[in-house]
Amino acid sequence: MLDYATLKLAWWVLIGALLIGFAITDGMDMGVGSLLPFIARDDGDRRVVINTVGPHWDGNQVWFITAGGALFAAWPMVYSAAFSGFYMAMLLVLFAMFLRPVGFDYRSKIDDPRWRNAWDWGLFVGGVVPALIFGVAFGNLLQGVPFKLDDILRAHYQGSLLGALLPLLNPFALLSGLISVGMLVTHGAVWLQMRAGDPVASRARWIAAALGPLVALAFAGAGYWMWLHIDGFRIVSGPAHDALPNPLGKQVVRAAHAWFDNYQAMPIAWAVPIVGLAGPVLAALLSLARRPGLAFVASALGLAGIIGSAGVSMFPFVMPSSLDPNSSLTLWDGCSSQLTLTVMLVAVLILLPVVLAYTVWCYVHMWGRVTTQDIAAQSHSAY
Numbered sequence: 001m002l003d004y005a006t007l008k009l010a011w012w013v014l015i016g017a018l019l020i021g022f023a024i025t026d027g028m029d030m031g032v033g034s035l036l037p038f039i040a041r042d043d044g045d046r047r048v049v050i051n052t053v054g055p056h057w058d059g060n061q062v063w064f065i066t067a068g069g070a071l072f073a074a075w076p077m078v079y080s081a082a083f084s085g086f087y088m089a090m091l092l093v094l095f096a097m098f099l100r101p102v103g104f105d106y107r108s109k110i111d112d113p114r115w116r117n118a119w120d121w122g123l124f125v126g127g128v129v130p131a132l133i134f135g136v137a138f139g140n141l142l143q144g145v146p147f148k149l150d151d152i153l154r155a156h157y158q159g160s161l162l163g164a165l166l167p168l169l170n171p172f173a174l175l176s177g178l179i180s181v182g183m184l185v186t187h188g189a190v191w192l193q194m195r196a197g198d199p200v201a202s203r204a205r206w207i208a209a210a211l212g213p214l215v216a217l218a219f220a221g222a223g224y225w226m227w228l229h230i231d232g233f234r235i236v237s238g239p240a241h242d243a244l245p246n247p248l249g250k251q252v253v254r255a256a257h258a259w260f261d262n263y264q265a266m267p268i269a270w271a272v273p274i275v276g277l278a279g280p281v282l283a284a285l286l287s288l289a290r291r292p293g294l295a296f297v298a299s300a301l302g303l304a305g306i307i308g309s310a311g312v313s314m315f316p317f318v319m320p321s322s323l324d325p326n327s328s329l330t331l332w333d334g335c336s337s338q339l340t341l342t343v344m345l346v347a348v349l350i351l352l353p354v355v356l357a358y359t360v361w362c363y364v365h366m367w368g369r370v371t372t373q374d375i376a377a378q379s380h381s382a383y
Contacts, residue, residue, distance in 0.1 A: 002342070002345070004242040004338045004341075005240075005241040005242040005332075007338060007341040007342060007345065008241065008331050008332055008341070009331065010341075010345060011070075011074040011075075011331070011335065011341055011344075011345070012311075012315075012316075012318075012331040014070065014345075014348060015067060015070050015071060015074060016307070016308065016311050018066055018067035018070055019067050019307060020307050020308070021063045021067075022060075022063035022064045022067055023183075023184070023303045023307055024187070024300045024303055024304070025056075025060035025063055025359075026057070026060040026061050026063055026064055027131070027183075027184040027187055027188075027303065028053065028060070028184070028187050028188050028191045029053045029056070029057040029061075029100075029127070029188070030126070030127035030128075030130060030131050030184050030188065031131075031184040031186065031187045031188020031189065031191070032049060032050075032053050032127070032191060032192060033053075033100070033123040033124055033126055033127030033128075033188075034128045034181070034184070034185050035185060035189060035192065035204070035207065036050070036120050036123050036127075037120050037121060037124050039192065039200060039203050039204060039207065043113070043116060044372040044375060044376075045200050046116070046120060047108060047372075047375045048196050048197060048200050048370050048371065048372055048375060049192060049196060050104065050107065050123070051370045051375065052191065052192060052195040052196050052370050053191070054104055055362070055366050056362065056363065056366070057100065057104060058101065059359060061097075061100075062355075070344070073336060073340065073344055074335060074336055074340075074341060075318060075329075075331070075336070076334075076336060077155075077245070077247065077329055077334040078318050078319050080155060081147055081155040081329060084147075084155055084157060085146075085147055085157050086137060086168070089133050089136070089137065089168060092129060092133055093129065093130045093133050093134075096125050096126050096128075096130055097126055097130060098126075099119075099122035099123065099125055100122075100123060100126040102122070103119040103120075103122045103123040104123070107119035107120070107123075127188075128181060131177075131181045131184045131185075132177040132178075132180060132181050133177065134177075134180055135177035135178070135179055135180025135181065136168055136173045136174065136176060136177040136180075137168075137173075138176050138180070138307075138310050139170075139172050139173030139175065139176030140168050140173050141310070141314065141319060141320065142172075142176075142226065142230060142232075142259065142310065142313070143170070143172060143173070143230055143322065144233065144254075144320045144321060144323075144325075145319060145320065145321060145322060145323075146158040146167070146321070146323045147321050147323055147324075147327065148321060148323045148324035148327045149248060149324070153247065153248070155327075158323055172222070172225055172226075172229075172230065175218065175221070175225070176222060178218060179218045179219055179222060179306065182211055182214060182215040182218060183215045183280060183299075183302060183306060184303075185207070185211060186208050186211040186212050186215055186280055186283060186284075187283075187299045187300070187303060189204040189205075189208040189211065189287075190204070190208045190283055190287060190292055190295045190296045190299045191204075191296060192204035193205045193208060193287055193292040193295070194292035194293060194295075195368075195369060196369065196370055196371075197369050197370060197371035197372070201292075201369075205287050205288070208283060208284055208287040208295065209285075209288045210284075211280075211284070212280040212281055212282075212283050212284025212285075212287070212299075212302075213280065213281055213284055215280040215302070216276075216278075216279075216280045216302075219273075219276055219277060219280075219306055219309075220277060223309075226259055226260075226313075227257060227260065230259065231256055231258065232254070232255060232256075232257065232258025232259030232260070232261070233252055233253075233254055233255075233258055233317055233320040233325055233328055234252065234253055234255050234258040235250055235251070235252055235316070235330070236251040236252065236253055237251045238250030238332070238333075239333075241332050243332075245332075245333045245334065245335055245336075246333055247327060247328070247330075247333045247334060248326060249333065250326065250330075250333065251326060252320075252325035252328050253325060254322075254325055259313040259314065260313070262312055262313065262315055263313075272305055272309050272312050273305060273306075273309040273312075274305070275301055275302065275304065275305030275308075276302055276304075276306040276308070276309050277302075277305070278298075278301075278305075279299060279300075279301040279302020279303070279305055279306075280298075280299065280302045282295075282298040282302075283295045283296075283298040283299035283302060286298055316330040316331045316332055317329070317330050318331055318334055319334070
């Protein structure tokens, strides 16, 4: 059996991997949905776009559900505090995601331009809104969330439920949201270049080439903004990492450049943001060179680098508190018991390879470019 401290660290890595897996797979679907009203000129093109992700989108969304379930089981206090503070934002994500299954399943059931156009914009909302809000959430985590824990570890937030939404939309968080939207739209464009026939693939090529460098530039700008204006969090003292969870048993201070402590302590950690910068640029160059398969790999690495940079910068914090830094939740003190983490780890080690194998099987057996001729030949079975 792994010791408690190692289990805590292992679940930090696993939840990060689930979030990255969600961004690479379901983020691709969101990017495609975001492009739908703009990249396709007629109904045939739009059906081509939809059918590149139609067979896979619901399986891809399982990554999001799994990450939420893992968060609940591995870090119950983080789950509780996060869903309380981001309640209105999560409702917006949920309502936007409602449009995706209905849009995919019902859009082409009625041959009416108004009906289909309405669902096209519904799929656009279902792609853009979650991507924006997920980025905004990460931007707010880096600034700290206005909550504190009382003596019995209940989270209390500053402000009302409805009034809590507007402070989330601050400039740095909005920049983070735009980075999130940009990287997923780039990822979706690369996917369309790889899976759609012309003229959709050609348009996607130019979109990926234009957006990739902009994403890298915005990511670099966010890092510079953090260095200049955002105070990070630093643990001054606390219990041993293998101690029982006690979020109030540590002392935390805010300090300039504290989010860069891990890079100074472990210079190799700089590889993560470097990949985040290089990935979108390389994806753009490979798209221009008509190598969409390699561009997709580069885009996926860029997503991992950008999301991983947030994790490396905040480590070991998971949900820092701007209202009471000592109430901040970390991977060491916001977790479940050793038994729970052990049982879950065994389940993951058994089931995750099965899920990955099935996912690969689905993609392999449904591979190939989607063209308007394919849609016309299978008009009743295609999306």
